Amino acid sequence: MSLQLIISGLAMGAIYALIALGFTLIWNAVGIVNFAQGELVMIAAYVSAGWLAMSLHLPWVLNLLMVMIFMAIFGIFIARWMYHPLRKSSQLSAIVATIGLSLFLKNIAVLIWGPEPLIDPSPFKAVTLHVGRAAFSGQYISILAALLILMGLQVFMFRRTQVGRAMQATAQDGEVARLMGVNTKTIISIIFAYAFVLAGIAGVLMAPLFYVSADMGSLVALKAFAACIIGGFGNVQGALVGGLILGVLEAFGSYFISSQYVDVISFGLLIAFLIFRPQGIFGEPIMERP
Amino acid sequence: MKRRIAVVSITLIIAYTVLLFLAQVLDVYYVHVLNVALINIMLAVGLNFIVGFGGQISMAQSAFFGIGSYTYSILVLHHSPMLLDAVFAVIITGIVGLALGWPALKLKGHYLALATLGFGVIMGELMTNLEHITGGANGLTGIPPFSIGSLQLNTDGRMFVLLLAVAFLTVILSIIFSKSPIGMRTRAFRDDETAASMVGINVSLMKIMLFTVSAMFAGLAGVLYAGLLGYISPDVFAWSTTFNYLVMIVVGGLGSTAGPVIGALLFTFIPEWLRFLKDSYMAVFGLVVIIMIVVAPEGLKGLGAVVWARHLKRLFRRNPENLKASREGTAYEHHSN
Numbered sequence: 277m278s279l280q281l282i283i284s285g286l287a288m289g290a291i292y293a294l295i296a297l298g299f300t301l302i303w304n305a306v307g308i309v310n311f312a313q314g315e316l317v318m319i320a321a322y323v324s325a326g327w328l329a330m331s332l333h334l335p336w337v338l339n340l341l342m343v344m345i346f347m348a349i350f351g352i353f354i355a356r357w358m359y360h361p362l363r364k365s366s367q368l369s370a371i372v373a374t375i376g377l378s379l380f381l382k383n384i385a386v387l388i389w390g391p392e393p394l395i396d397p398s399p400f401k402a403v404t405l406h407v408g409r410a411a412f413s414g415q416y417i418s419i420l421a422a423l424l425i426l427m428g429l430q431v432f433m434f435r436r437t438q439v440g441r442a443m444q445a446t447a448q449d450g451e452v453a454r455l456m457g458v459n460t461k462t463i464i465s466i467i468f469a470y471a472f473v474l475a476g477i478a479g480v481l482m483a484p485l486f487y488v489s490a491d492m493g494s495l496v497a498l499k500a501f502a503a504c505i506i507g508g509f510g511n512v513q514g515a516l517v518g519g520l521i522l523g524v525l526e527a528f529g530s531y532f533i534s535s536q537y538v539d540v541i542s543f544g545l546l547i548a549f550l551i552f553r554p555q556g557i558f559g560e561p562i563m564e565r566p
Numbered sequence: 567m568k569r570r571i572a573v574v575s576i577t578l579i580i581a582y583t584v585l586l587f588l589a590q591v592l593d594v595y596y597v598h599v600l601n602v603a604l605i606n607i608m609l610a611v612g613l614n615f616i617v618g619f620g621g622q623i624s625m626a627q628s629a630f631f632g633i634g635s636y637t638y639s640i641l642v643l644h645h646s647p648m649l650l651d652a653v654f655a656v657i658i659t660g661i662v663g664l665a666l667g668w669p670a671l672k673l674k675g676h677y678l679a680l681a682t683l684g685f686g687v688i689m690g691e692l693m694t695n696l697e698h699i700t701g702g703a704n705g706l707t708g709i710p711p712f713s714i715g716s717l718q719l720n721t722d723g724r725m726f727v728l729l730l731a732v733a734f735l736t737v738i739l740s741i742i743f744s745k746s747p748i749g750m751r752t753r754a755f756r757d758d759e760t761a762a763s764m765v766g767i768n769v770s771l772m773k774i775m776l777f778t779v780s781a782m783f784a785g786l787a788g789v790l791y792a793g794l795l796g797y798i799s800p801d802v803f804a805w806s807t808t809f810n811y812l813v814m815i816v817v818g819g820l821g822s823t824a825g826p827v828i829g830a831l832l833f834t835f836i837p838e839w840l841r842f843l844k845d846s847y848m849a850v851f852g853l854v855v856i857i858m859i860v861v862a863p864e865g866l867k868g869l870g871a872v873v874w875a876r877h878l879k880r881l882f883r884r885n886p887e888n889l890k891a892s893r894e895g896t897a898y899e900h901h902s903n
Contacts, residue, residue, distance in 0.1 A: 362863055372816040382852075502684065
């Protein structure tokens with residue numbers, strides 16, 4: 277039983293981690309907290325379930341690829357037309373702009389796909405793995421596999437490629453990166469694209485677990501946000517570990533304590549962290565951004 | 567100064583009479599929307615205390631709104647005296663604000679935003695799940711209308727008079743606060759916390775006070791909301807609704823009293839004006855919010871200021887001598903190190 281809980285918790289945690297990673301990259305690069313991240317997950321799930329899987333009947337891998345391309349274009353568009361004009365205004369203005377975006381995406385989704393939730397057909401749902409007495413849904417395994425592959429690719433990209441190094445430099449200190457000849461404007465667009473793609477992948481992986489609905493993303497994104505704080509805000513490993521910890525904790529909490537109060541548990545933990553260890557697990561002492 | 571106060575008060579009185587007149591001629595639905603707008607004004611002006619004057623991002627406004635509303639409704643449904651319940655509900659909300667203000671002392675920016683948002687999520691869960699107290703997802707019904715003596719405020723028109731009076735009081739309090747010495751001090755610590763504490767301003771006390779005041783206004787709005795509608799349910803106070811109030815004050819413009827009022831009115835009426843778009847009106851509204859922020863990041867009331875600033879810059883262009891002096895200054899500092 278506990279093994280099953282751990283696996284399902286890790287799978288949900290992996291979803292949080294993917295979204296948290298997108299948050300962290302955008303935060304590091306431009307100092308904006310993106311409150312529309314959850315709606316990106318939702319839009320991706322709708323594009324995947326509503327258009328690609330149900331109307332076009334694309335195979336799963338192609339479906340994922342199409343969603344990734346769509347999200348990347350969307351990310352570049354937002355970076356150019358929403359972030360760029362606001363780069364010099366206050367943090368709060370930028371936050372409210374992302375709130376406006378989330379409002380827009382939620383309602384546009386209802387407009388396009390209707391108020392009825394969709395069910396995502398996934399090839400992994402039918403597969404069940406048996407290990408001893410425990411049984412795992414193939415969906416969970418596919419999520420964990422996707423996270424591992426993605427992290428491998430990301431480490432490779434950040435360490436070995438020019439673009440990845442430029443992204444890291446921009447994320448660490450945009451101003452210095454610009455002076456060193458990095459074209460930060462382009463790189464910021466690429467970072468947005470990558471963060472949006474991560475949210476998109478999370479959406480495609482999450483869609484089969486829940487009904488696809490306009491509200492599916494908001495609370496999940498908030499938990500990804502909490503995962504960032506628990507791990508250490510602005511820290512890539514922190515986002516990953518924080519997400520996984522939160523997922524497992526929720527799985528156990530809802531099984532042993534109460535499924536009704538599972539959010540109270542997660543956000544109670546978040547507030548405890550904020551009060552007693554605001555720098556998170558991988559904490560470096562908090563420094564104020566200038 | 568005295569003339570300004572006179573001008574402001576005359577404008578307010580004229581606006582008040584115009585609105586009262588409007589309430590007589592408009593149809594019932596519009597009066598209801600106006601009532602909702604007035605409640606939103608209280609919430610926005612209240613939130614502006616901590617966000618606009620204090621520069622701290624709070625996302626707990628919907629939670630405070632809910633706490634005030636639920637406290638009042640639960641008490642009233644147990645047949646205790648109405649006015650006492652209302653006062654009690656506002657005080658309770660203030661105490662919760664005070665309690666939340668304490669951890670907020672250590673947090674800044676997005677950390678504070680997330681802590682207050684987390685508090686909002688927890689409150690929403692409690693409202694939904696503590697069924698024997700809050701009525702669960704269905705909420706509470708049968709809340710009696712307010713009554714003054716034997717007069718029952720059971721219509722939107724009658725409630726409008728009360729809400730207008732309270733909203734005006736809120737606005738006037740906010741204006742007085744922003745002009746008072748204590749308001750000046752809050753502005754000082756918003757602009758530079760370190761400098762403010764150097765000159766002896768008690769920043770911690772200020773922050774906690776602003777949180778408490780914000781919460782009390784939201785609690786009062788909650789009480790009035792319960793009396794206006796006669797029923798409350800947790801989805802009205804859901805954590806996601808807290809964004810509405812932030813949007814109001816940022817779109818209107820932070821740090822003044824006019825900003826949140828403009829924002830609350832726009833936020834309530836724009837969706838109504840967009841109703842002709844049928845199903846797509848909320849999506850268009852989201853788009854309108856984005857465009858407003860991109861066009862006027864400092865709020866609509868700042869649009870005029872932007873134009874002015876450009877003119878002023880042209881007037882006060884630095885002359886070469888000033889530039890030279892400042893360069894020498896930096897060079898001098900360099901040597902002394």
